[in-house]
Amino acid sequence: MRLHLGGHLNWYDAQRRTDVEVRLAERMPLLDLLHQLGVPRSEIIVAAVNGRAVPIEDAWVADGDRVDLYPPVGGG
Amino acid sequence: MAFGTTGRILWVDLTQGTTYVETLDEATYRLYPGGKALGAYLLLRHLPANVDPLGPDNILVLASGLLTGAPFSTATRFSAIARSPLTGTYGESEAAGFWGPELKMAGWEAIVLTGRAPQPVWIHIRDDKVEIRDATHLWGHEPLEVQTAIRAETGDKVTRVLQIGIGGENLVRYAAITNDLRHYNGRNGMGAVMGSKLVKAIGVRGSGKWIQYAHDAQPVVELGRRLAKGVKEHPQSWDLQEKGTPGITSALNAAGILPTRNFHQGAFEGVDNIKWEAYEKELLTARKSCYACAVRCKREVRVDDRYQVSDQYGGPEYEAVSGFGSNCGVDDLQAIAKANELCNRYTLDAISTASVVAFAMECFEHGLIGLDDTDGVDLRFGHAEAMLQMVDMIAQRRGIGNLLAEGVKRAAQAIGGDAHFFAMHVKGQELPMHDPRGKFGVGLGYAVSENGADHLVAAHDPTLANAESVSFKGAMPLGIRVALPPRDSSRQKVVNYTIAENWNSAEKVIGLCFFGPAPRSYIQVEDVVMAVNAATGWGWGVNDILAVGERATNLARLFNAREGFGRADDRLPDRLFTPLENGALEGVALSRDDFERALTDVYDLKGWDTDTGVPTPQKLDSLGIGWAAEAADVT
Numbered sequence: 001m002r003l004h005l006g007g008h009l010n011w012y013d014a015q016r017r018t019d020v021e022v023r024l025a026e027r028m029p030l031l032d033l034l035h036q037l038g039v040p041r042s043e044i045i046v047a048a049v050n051g052r053a054v055p056i057e058d059a060w061v062a063d064g065d066r067v068d069l070y071p072p073v074g075g076g
Numbered sequence: 077m078a079f080g081t082t083g084r085i086l087w088v089d090l091t092q093g094t095t096y097v098e099t100l101d102e103a104t105y106r107l108y109p110g111g112k113a114l115g116a117y118l119l120l121r122h123l124p125a126n127v128d129p130l131g132p133d134n135i136l137v138l139a140s141g142l143l144t145g146a147p148f149s150t151a152t153r154f155s156a157i158a159r160s161p162l163t164g165t166y167g168e169s170e171a172a173g174f175w176g177p178e179l180k181m182a183g184w185e186a187i188v189l190t191g192r193a194p195q196p197v198w199i200h201i202r203d204d205k206v207e208i209r210d211a212t213h214l215w216g217h218e219p220l221e222v223q224t225a226i227r228a229e230t231g232d233k234v235t236r237v238l239q240i241g242i243g244g245e246n247l248v249r250y251a252a253i254t255n256d257l258r259h260y261n262g263r264n265g266m267g268a269v270m271g272s273k274l275v276k277a278i279g280v281r282g283s284g285k286w287i288q289y290a291h292d293a294q295p296v297v298e299l300g301r302r303l304a305k306g307v308k309e310h311p312q313s314w315d316l317q318e319k320g321t322p323g324i325t326s327a328l329n330a331a332g333i334l335p336t337r338n339f340h341q342g343a344f345e346g347v348d349n350i351k352w353e354a355y356e357k358e359l360l361t362a363r364k365s366c367y368a369c370a371v372r373c374k375r376e377v378r379v380d381d382r383y384q385v386s387d388q389y390g391g392p393e394y395e396a397v398s399g400f401g402s403n404c405g406v407d408d409l410q411a412i413a414k415a416n417e418l419c420n421r422y423t424l425d426a427i428s429t430a431s432v433v434a435f436a437m438e439c440f441e442h443g444l445i446g447l448d449d450t451d452g453v454d455l456r457f458g459h460a461e462a463m464l465q466m467v468d469m470i471a472q473r474r475g476i477g478n479l480l481a482e483g484v485k486r487a488a489q490a491i492g493g494d495a496h497f498f499a500m501h502v503k504g505q506e507l508p509m510h511d512p513r514g515k516f517g518v519g520l521g522y523a524v525s526e527n528g529a530d531h532l533v534a535a536h537d538p539t540l541a542n543a544e545s546v547s548f549k550g551a552m553p554l555g556i557r558v559a560l561p562p563r564d565s566s567r568q569k570v571v572n573y574t575i576a577e578n579w580n581s582a583e584k585v586i587g588l589c590f591f592g593p594a595p596r597s598y599i600q601v602e603d604v605v606m607a608v609n610a611a612t613g614w615g616w617g618v619n620d621i622l623a624v625g626e627r628a629t630n631l632a633r634l635f636n637a638r639e640g641f642g643r644a645d646d647r648l649p650d651r652l653f654t655p656l657e658n659g660a661l662e663g664v665a666l667s668r669d670d671f672e673r674a675l676t677d678v679y680d681l682k683g684w685d686t687d688t689g690v691p692t693p694q695k696l697d698s699l700g701i702g703w704a705a706e707a708a709d710v711t
Contacts, residue, residue: 012311042546073328074312075324075510075590
């Protein structure tokens with residue numbers, strides 16, 4: 001699956017990657033994946049799976065999905 | 077004893093061609109320590125009611141903040157303040173760059189321009205030496221040519237030049253002022269006020285240092301070193317350095333609040349062509365900074381392809397990317413960069429200009445204006461060439477550009493029909509590219525702001541939505557305790573809003589950029605308090621700083637009350653009370669009942685009369701500005 005870390009979320013990736021390819025052996029809760037990757041839940045305000053906005057707590061992801069994550073942005 | 081300011085204001089009487097110096101005492105500075113507060117104080121004290129904003133009786137104040145020029149990140153800002161020709165209200169706009177710090181180093185806290193010069197002039201300031209020079213040969217020329225000419229004339233390659241382009245000369249009501257070609261007092265038409273006075277430029281060079289005005293400079297110097305090292309160690313400042321403001325485009329699109337086709341929609345099908353990744357690949361040539369700032373959020377761009385875009389004027393911020401992009405239905409980044417560059421060459425506010433073009437596009441699509449009106453320009457959404465032609469016509473006041481140069485409020489009145497519904501403004505100032513249907517507090521800021529729709533009035537709601545987030549934790553020392561969803565409209569939301577509004581207002585007094593302090597970025601509240609106290613020796617707490625911001629807002633509010641503005645003017649465009657047509661918030665609209673109730677809560681919490689929106693005598697006395705009610709004739 002492809003994970004997009006929008007805004008400042010790629011600061012939490014050791015390599016500062018905006019787009020991360022992840023191999024998933026089986027479906028898993030999005031929260032578990034975030035925990036594995038070290039991206040804090042508290043920094044995410046919008047999550048979309050395959051282009052549709054989803055509640056983060058309820059979302060599951062699988063190999064082949066595209067997941068977009070965005071932090072709160074404060075104007076500019 | 078030094079207390080952070082130079083203590084001196086330079087008054088320039090352009091009609092007489094004379095100057096004089098006013099010195100303010102420490103007690104006055106404690107109430108009005110710079111920027112917005114000092115400007116509002118001077119405006120209320122010196123400007124009679126009901127002056128023509130573009131006449132000689134208006135005054136233009138250019139005021140540094142208390143910490144402007146201090147050697148740490150984002151302490152760069154100064155305010156331009158006058159009665160606004162766009163709104164008729166108290167007018168204000170901040171800019172960063174290098175000019176504000178240079179003014180302080182030349183020994184001046186502020187410059188006040190009065191009257192009107194008999195012919196175009198520019199003002200040369202070299203420390204105490206001030207000259208009013210002929211600028212006939214500079215009038216009509218572009219900023220790069222003018223800056224080059226002034227630096228040649230002074231023989232000094234680093235004279236900091238603040239100036240207007242032809243947008244200001246032609247009195248476009250939303251003309252900007254630029255300094256160092258890349259930094260803008262964009263909003264409220266301050267460039268038109270400068271143009272009305274026939275002042276082309278102000279060149280400044282100072283030999284002093286900020287530290288000579290500080291009570292104890294050493295802690296501020298150490299803070300500067302710490303912030304320079306720490307900029308990459310904080311997610312928000314790192315992000316601003318990496319991407320700048322264009323980094324937020326796709327996030328807003330995903331949230332369903334990327335203004336699209338004049339705020340009809342909240343998601344743009346062409347977002348992939350205008351988002352940060354495309355910007356970095358297609359436009360970016362360098363990351364640039366302001367004075368002493370490690371954040372380096374300014375973008376430099378260059379295009380030599382379908383369009384020619386110079387690298388001299390600074391790249392588009394998010395506001396221009398969305399304004400000329402999604403909100404005009406244009407997904408061509410090169411055209412967006414060109415529109416932004418034209419605004420910068422002409423010194424037009426990119427936010428208002430883009431909103432005016434989007435308004436004209438919608439009027440065109442609804443048949444309210446036709447090809448006969450546009451000189452044959454096919455002004456439908458998505459037509460990049462048409463958009464660029466409009467920017468040119470506005471700056472030159474040519475054809476329909478002459479009407480559009482008046483702003484959407486006046487243009488809608490002239491066009492008639494449903495045009496008023498397409499005019500996205502508050503008090504005459506066009507909306508920035510943030511949709512209150514997804515950020516309720518931003519809508520309150522638009523409505524309540526003393527100078528019309530403004531997106532920098534308070535922290536944006538998403539940054540205060542999660543109690544565990546970096547941004548929320550950064551705001552807690554201000555007294556913000558309860559995290560709330562972005563669309564929440566409860567009284568508690570209003571509590572958060574009023575605290576955040578006082579903080580943002582204080583930033584405009586102190587001279588800090590929005591991209592420095594928490595909650596937007598990485599300078600912690602306690603470090604701002606420390607820096608203020610090191611500069612002044614006043615021993616203030618955070619509440620004293622919040623009070624500075626609140627006092628400035630109340631002065632501006634009183635100015636507006638004198639000009640007849642009240643609760644009826646604190647409104648939002650009708651379109652925001654209709655549902656978004658697509659995206660994550662499809663079907664979502666603001667509720668009029670929620671908005672009116674929250675507006676009453678704002679007044680109540682701020683100590684303003686809930687029927688009129690005017691500050692009460694008790695509130696003014698508590699802020700130490702009881703005199704201002706009489707000056708504003710609202711006793």
